[in-house]
Amino acid sequence: MKLKAAKKNQAVIPTASMADIAMLLIIFFLVTFQIEVDKSKVALPKTGIQVEIPKKSAYVSITEPGYIRVSSGEEISVQVPSADEVFSFASGLVARAPDKAFVLKADRNVPYRIVDEVIDALKRANVRNVFLLSDEEPRAAGG
Amino acid sequence: MKIKRETKVTDEIPTASMADVSFLLIVFFMITSTFAATRGLDFSLPEQEDNPPVVEKEESVLIEIQPGGQLLVDGTPMPLDGVLEYLRPKLERNPLKPVIIRPDPASEYGYMVDVFDELRLGAEKGVEVKNISIPTQREIQAFWF
Numbered sequence: 001m002k003l004k005a006a007k008k009n010q011a012v013i014p015t016a017s018m019a020d021i022a023m024l025l026i027i028f029f030l031v032t033f034q035i036e037v038d039k040s041k042v043a044l045p046k047t048g049i050q051v052e053i054p055k056k057s058a059y060v061s062i063t064e065p066g067y068i069r070v071s072s073g074e075e076i077s078v079q080v081p082s083a084d085e086v087f088s089f090a091s092g093l094v095a096r097a098p099d100k101a102f103v104l105k106a107d108r109n110v111p112y113r114i115v116d117e118v119i120d121a122l123k124r125a126n127v128r129n130v131f132l133l134s135d136e137e138p139r140a141a142g143g
Numbered sequence: 144m145k146i147k148r149e150t151k152v153t154d155e156i157p158t159a160s161m162a163d164v165s166f167l168l169i170v171f172f173m174i175t176s177t178f179a180a181t182r183g184l185d186f187s188l189p190e191q192e193d194n195p196p197v198v199e200k201e202e203s204v205l206i207e208i209q210p211g212g213q214l215l216v217d218g219t220p221m222p223l224d225g226v227l228e229y230l231r232p233k234l235e236r237n238p239l240k241p242v243i244i245r246p247d248p249a250s251e252y253g254y255m256v257d258v259f260d261e262l263r264l265g266a267e268k269g270v271e272v273k274n275i276s277i278p279t280q281r282e283i284q285a286f287w288f
Contacts (some may be wrong), residue, residue: 019158022165029172034181045256049263050182062252103183108253112208112246113280115255120279123188132256133183 038077040069042107046137053131057101058093060086060122064107066114083117090125101129184260203276204230208246212254223261227270230262234270241274248280 038059056073063069070089071077080086093100102122106115122130206226207215214221216229233240242262246255255277262272278286 015162019161019165022162022169025169026165026172029169033172033175045253045260047184047256047260049184049260051185053181053183104186106252108251108256110252111248112250112252112255113248115252116246116248116279119188119277120281123279128188130186130188131183132186132259134256134260136182137260 037071037073037075038069038105040067040077040105042105043109044105044133044135045108047132047134048137050134050136051131053103053133054101054129057103057131058090059103059105060090060118062104062106062110062114062118064109066110068114068118083114083121086118087121087125090122090127094126098126099129100127101131102127103131103133105133184256184263186259203241203243204233206242206244206258208244208250208254208258210247210249210251212250212257214258223257226258226261227265227268230265230272231270234272238271239274241276242272244275244277245283246277 034055038061040061040063042061042063058073059069059071059077061069061077067079068083068086069077069079070086072093080089090102104115104118104122106118119130205215205217209215214223214226216226221229230240230242244255244258244262246252246258259275259277262275265272
């Protein structure tokens with residue numbers, strides 16, 4: 001009787017689905033990818049109320065020493081010398097898009113005087129929608 | 144003479160490098176994307192009016208924020224978590240009672256946000272503050288009584 005030689009099983013890692021998984025991950029990153037227009041480091045205030053900020057909102061950031069930076073939401077922010085510049089910047093944007101949303105990204109330790117000047121400039125420029133960028137405050141259990 | 148049979152070339156799209164290319168793209172996105180904060184507190188600004196409505200001092204509640212973060216509510220020192228309880232009876236009588244937040248220019252911005260957030264959270268605690276106003280220094284100088 002002729003004995004059949006045992007078949008040798010080769011150890012193979014199945015990689016056929018790797019490209020599919022990679023593509024899914026790419027699609028995820030493409031959908032969630034957002035260019036951070038303002039990279040200034042600020043310690044944001046914490047709030048219990050948190051609403052989603054519309055995409056492509058204009059940014060006005062105030063860092064702790066009081067430096068003000070502005071961005072239309074489509075390009076990287078640039079520093080401006082004073083709040084008066086915020087007025088001319090915001091007026092130009094509002095003239096093109098009256099409902100343009102503005103995000104105020106200010107350090108919680110910055111003197112209110114500077115924030116007041118910026119808010120006043122936005123008011124004078126007829127800006128309606130302003131969002132105060134904040135971190136989420138953990139709520140106490142049970143309310 | 145023996146004629147060699149022509150080898151048949153099969154039609155195939157080479158996909159061997161697709162996983163490498165995909166992973167390179169993933170690495171790129173992972174490095175360049177940041178976990179930026181995209182949430183905050185909505186803060187609608189009123190329309191500019193030539194003749195803004197005059198609010199009598201007695202009709203409103205004034206919350207002053209001092210440089211150290213201490214609050215003076217209608218001139219009385221008060222902790223932040225006591226503000227809503229102070230407002231509750233006043234808002235029950237007049238739900239549209241204006242509440243004015245007036246931070247000292249030397250106080251820190253974070254304290255203003257804390258007070259504003261506390262008033263907004265009042266809706267969840269049964270004390271809805273519908274009329275919150277934060278006048279700027281220019282408005283205070285122009286219209287303050």
